[in-house]
Amino acid sequence: MSLRLGIDLGGTKTEIIALDGSDERLRRRLPTPQDDYQASLHNMVRLVLEAEAELGSQGSLGVGIPGTRSPDHGRIKNANSTYLIGQDLQGDLQRLLQRPVRLGNDADCFTLSEASDGAGAGAASVFGVILGTGVGGGIVIHGRLLSGPNAIAGEWGHNALPWRTPADGPARRCYCGLEDCIETFLSGPSWAARSDLGLSAAALADAARQGEPAADEALNTYCEQLARALASVINVIDPEVIVLGGGLSNIPALYERVPPLLVRHVFSDRVNTRLVQARYGDSSGVRGAAWLWPETPAG
Structure with a gap:
């Protein structure tokens, strides 16, 4: 058996999956200890x-995290x-488990999963998008x-x-310290x-789905902004497929209104x-963590 384990370290839950090829053998989760x-x-x-x-x-073992392992010092940043932040997560896991461990940003893991055997399978280039409590992305070539x-x-x-107009509303400061992210x-x-x-956001999407005019107009604005943001990505990397994930990806109107x-x-x-x-869906992150090891010898 070629067993790949993936862990998704989330803010509220920590989930593990075991894959044999693309087949799921096991899935478990525990609450994530806070801070x-x-x-x-x-x-x-x-x-x-x-x-x-x-x-x-x-x-x-691959682990998806809400941050990035710095190539400069090996510790976590942008989490x-x-x-x-500042922890040697890879080193600590390797020491405790006595084996190599690979880390990946959770959006990268999502993209890798969907490019490997998900909605982007078979495509030469995939841009994966997370639209949830944050906005992230990954690229698989x-x-x-x-x-x-x-x-x-x-x-x-x-x-x-990009292509900002007054209709987009006032500038807001991002947690990263810049405005208009x-x-x-x-x-x-x-x-x-x-x-x-x-x-x-969930109630807003439901109201738009039910035809409430103000909510539907808010959704139109969202789709127009999403289209501009994705167009700037297409102009740079020209992906064959863009895969949407995260809570807002469940809004059917995005796939009708954004492409035109x-x-x-x-x-x-x-x-x-x-x-x-x-x-x-929500399983892409943990599956992608397992896919950080594309080939594994039988255990």
Whole structure:
């Protein structure tokens, strides 16, 4: 058996999956200890050891995190879960489990999953998008994650919203310290706040689905901003497929309204890039963590 283990270290839950090829053999989850690095570390070790004991085999391990392992010093940076920042997560896991461990940004893991056997399977180039409490992204080319010297490939959420107009509303400061980041428009909380209707993103989407005029207009604005933001990505990397994930990816109207809006801003007479919803939904992150090891010898 070629066993791959993947862990998704989330803000509220830590989940493990065991894959044999593309087949799921096991899935477990535990609550993520809040702001406690050592407890989170041992939580992950427990999940690995219990999974391997149940399956009777040792596997490779990939871990998806809400941040990035710095190529300069090996410690975590850019993490929404701030207790991870500055920690040698890879080194600590390798020491405790006595094996190599690979780390990946959660948006990268999402993209890798969807490019490997999800909605982008078979495509030469895939841009994966997370539209949730934050806005993230990843890039897979010919089945391999694109990475660079800063380990931030795909971080489109911290570019400024392109082709901005007064209709986009006032500038807002992002947690990164800059203003007008795409995340301050397209994340769920940001969309809800900018709509000024007193509704959560989920309630806003439901109201738009039911035809409530103000909510539908807010959704139109969101789609137009999303189209501009995606067009700027298409102009740079020209992906064959864009896969949407995260809570807002479940809004059916995105796949109807956004594609016709792209052509105005894409430097082409037509847009052949496909916009699709993730096949594995919330499971893409943990599956992609397992896919950080594309090939594993039998355990």
